Amino acid sequence: MEDYTSNIKNSWEQFVYNDIIDETIRKDILESWIRCKKYGVSPMGGKGKNKNNDIKALIERNLELINVAKSVMESIYKIVEGSGFAIILSDKEGYILEVIGDKDIMERVNELNFLRGELWSEEAVGTNAIGTALYLNKPMQTIGAEHFGSDQHSWTCSASPIYDEDRNVIGCINMAGNYYDAHSHTLGIVTSAAESIQKQLALSNSYNLLNITFNSISDGMIVIDSFSSIKRINGRAMEILGLTLEETINLDIKNFITNIDFKSLLKETGKEIHNRECDLKGKNKNIKCIISVVPMKSNNKNIGIVITFKEIKYVHKLVSKLAGFKASYTFDDIVTRNDKMISMIKFAEKVAKSDCNVLIEGESGTGKELIAQSLHNGSKRKNGPFVAVNCASIPRELVESELFGYEKGAFTGATKEGHAGKFEIADGGTIFLDEIGELPLDMQSKLLRVLDNGKIVRVGGTFEKQLDVRVIGATNRILKKEVLNKNFRSDLYYRLSVMNIKTLPLRERKEDIELLVNHFTQSLSIKSGENLKQISSDYIEILKNNYWDGNVRELRNVVERDYYLSEDNILNSYQIEELKKTEDLEVETVYENNEVLSMEILEKREIQKAIEKTNGNMVKVAKLLNIGRATLYRKIKKYNIVYKN
Structure with a gap:
């Protein structure tokens, strides 16, 4: 060296x-x-x-x-x-x-x-x-x-x-x-x-x-060893369970997930659990979750388990989005220059900011669902689901399971996993019960209980689920009269109508007709891709002179039909006159030898005619007559109408 x-x-x-x-x-x-x-x-x-x-x-x-x-x-x-x-x-x-x-x-x-x-x-x-x-x-x-x-x-x-x-x-x-x-x-x-x-x-x-992946997952995730002790837990899991990292060290998983046998899962190879509803015991409350459990293997032996779970309310929120449970309209979408309507909107805007139950009363076609959606979008719940239910369209025997859900095996034909009801899906948002006056009395008492304590029990279940749902009801009946006639519970009426909104029929806001016609034709022009058609003044006058039993809905239908039937660029009165002739002809047929028939006979004939026209399809009959199915069946029974299914 x-x-x-x-x-x-x-x-x-x-x-x-x-x-x-x-x-x-x-x-x-x-x-x-x-x-x-x-x-x-x-x-x-x-x-x-x-x-x-x-x-x-x-x-x-x-x-x-x-x-x-x-x-x-x-x-x-x-x-x-x-x-x-x-x-x-x-x-x-x-x-x-x-x-x-x-x-x-x-x-x-x-x-x-x-x-x-x-x-x-x-x-x-x-x-x-x-x-x-x-x-x-x-x-x-x-x-x-x-x-x-x-x-x-x-x-x-x-x-x-x-x-x-x-x-x-x-x-x-x-x-x-x-x-x-x-x-x-x-x-x-x-x-x-x-x-x-x-x-x-x-x-x-x-x-x-x-670690970044583990903690960025939106689901709660826990890894346990072969002794059921927690080895890893992500932030989302601690948030859901209300636990700190120190509190989870050496904690036995069986302390807060009680209805899964982890011991047998660790023994059996190949056994997994996916998307099971499960109650997790958090620090101060029970949490309803969807849970999946997958064992970890080494040398063909289970050495631990990976558990993932999410709160069921977030699952329902996702389902709501996918199923289209969303409110599209706001108060800005209401077309009016009528003073009473403007006052009603201002009142409704104040109501939206509260969390009270609301009852919307008004004739068919006056925009009750539009008001309900606007209430939802004007509230702190606007990012939650908006679930609309037509109470008249649900068969009597299915009303409870449709609204409150059912557990597995609750009845013949029930799915293995059970089924969430509309109230559960609406958790964190708003449920809109349209035609609430059609609810059977026994269901009215159950709905009252939900309004009182915010809890529901599925059909076939024993566990009460605490929900956070705002209830908006709507009806075209006069519910106070229904209360007097013993068709609607008075306690439910007063519990529901903490805030009461009454919509105006179109005949009381005739100044809005021209405004609405312009709005409808503009929408139709955009939809059809055609140039905007002009509207003649005599067309507007004829529309103003009509009674409009079907209100804004009927007006929209007439304008839409006339828009597509107009051959030139001017929406004129020809089609409305033809409609009037047809209606007059139909009215003449109900008179025999100048004898005026009773309303009951007329009603029975119209129901029979609708049944014949739809070949006995009750859904189409109800839609054609613009009444709920429950009401339809009640009238069929009342008039002893015989029909073939």
């Missing part, structure tokens, strides 16, 4: 003082010396250059590398402790990040400025293991006078670049000691150390990625 260092020293002196190149010098060293002369590096120097004033930022920028490399550096130091070597870590530019070594070598390290924040690139201090290894992008050993700066001639250094997963250089690890202790094994040690750091960095990145 002395002969080698002596020869190198002579070659270094010839190069530095006389520009004589010794071809026996290692190619990497010789090329580095040539570069150093071009850089203008002083051969009489060789100490680290303090070119980084913000050491704190340097450390923070390379914190992950330091944390991983430090344990490897400490492991190497334990092997070489007492041998006069220091272990040094730099970043990708050559700035020193960490140094570990014996006391005596650390004193020499300090003299040479092998300190945090000092720069050890070739350009700064000349040929050295760190700077040259980073420049050449490969492991490098420098011995004695191979260093360009004379201050380093008593040193031997072995360095290896450190790479990330994409093979980008991120740092360098170096072993530095007395030149007479130089050995090729030191280069092998730092190369192995660099590879170890790279692997641990890759593992750390994978672990961090898994």
Whole structure:
């Protein structure tokens, strides 16, 4: 070693003082010396250059590398402790990040400025293991006078670049000691150390990625071991259960999920649970969730279980979106210039901001659902579901299960998983019970209980579910009269009509007819892609003179029909006159020998005619007559009408 260092020293002196190149010098060293002369590096120097004033930022920028490399550096130091070597870590530019070594070598390290924040690139201090290894992008050993700066001639250094997963250089690890202790094994040690750091960095990145993924999942997630103790839990799970991380340590999963046998799941291979409704015992309450349980396997043996779950109310919210349970209209969509209507809208806007139950009363076609949707969109529940239910369209025997849901096996034909009712789907939002006056009396009492305590029980179930639902009811009946006639419960009426909104029939707001016709024709023009048709003044006058039993709905239908029947660019009175002739003809047929028939006979005839026209399809009959199915069946029974299904 002395002969080698002596020869190198002579070659270094010839190069530095006389520009004589010794071809026996290692190619990497010789090329580095040539570069150093071009850089203008002083051969009489060789100490680290303090070119980084913000050491704190340097450390923070390379914190992950330091944390991983430090344990490897400490492991190497334990092997070489007492041998006069220091272990040094730099970043990708050559700035020193960490140094570990014996006391005596650390004193020499300090003299040479092998300190945090000092720069050890070739350009700064000349040929050295760190700077040259980073420049050449490969492991490098420098011995004695191979260093360009004379201050380093008593040193031997072995360095290896450190790479990330994409093979980008991120740092360098170096072993530095007395030149007479130089050995090729030191280069092998730092190369192995660099590879170890790279692997641990890759593992750390994978672990961090898994952690980020684990905690970014919108579902609650828990990992338990074979003893049912919690090993991992994400933030969403702790949020749902109302627990802190400390409270979950060594907690037995059976303490808050009681209706799943985890012991048998761990024993049986291949058994999994998916999308099961389950009650989780949170810190202060029971939480209804949808849960999935999947065992983890190793060597064909279950070693633990992964549990994922979400609150059922979020499932219902998603179902509401997919099923179209959404309110589209706002108060701005109500077309009017009528003073009473404007006052009603202002009142309704105030009602929307409260959370009270609302009863909307008015004739068919006066926009009760439009008001209901506007109430929802004007409330704090606007981001929740809006579920509309036509009470008259549900067969009597299905009303309870439709509104409140049913458990599995509750009745013949019930699905295995059970079924959520409309109230559950509306949790966190609004349920609109249209034609609420058609509800059977027994259902009225059950609805009253829900309005009183906000809880529902599924058909066939025993567990009361606490819901957060605002109820808006609507009817075209006069419910006070129905209460007097014992067709509607008085307690339900007063509980429901905390806020009462009455819609106006079109005949009481005739000034809105022209406004509505313009609105409808503009919408039809956009829908059809045609130019906007002009409206004649006599057409508007004829419309204003009509009684409009069907109110705005009837007006819209007439305008739509006339729009598509108009052959020219002017919506005129021809079609409305034809309609009037047809209606007059129909009225004449109900008179026989100038004898006026009773309303009951007329009603019976119309029902029979509708049944005949629809071939006994009761849904179509009810729609044709503009009445609820429950009302239809009641009238069929009243008039003893015989029909074929």
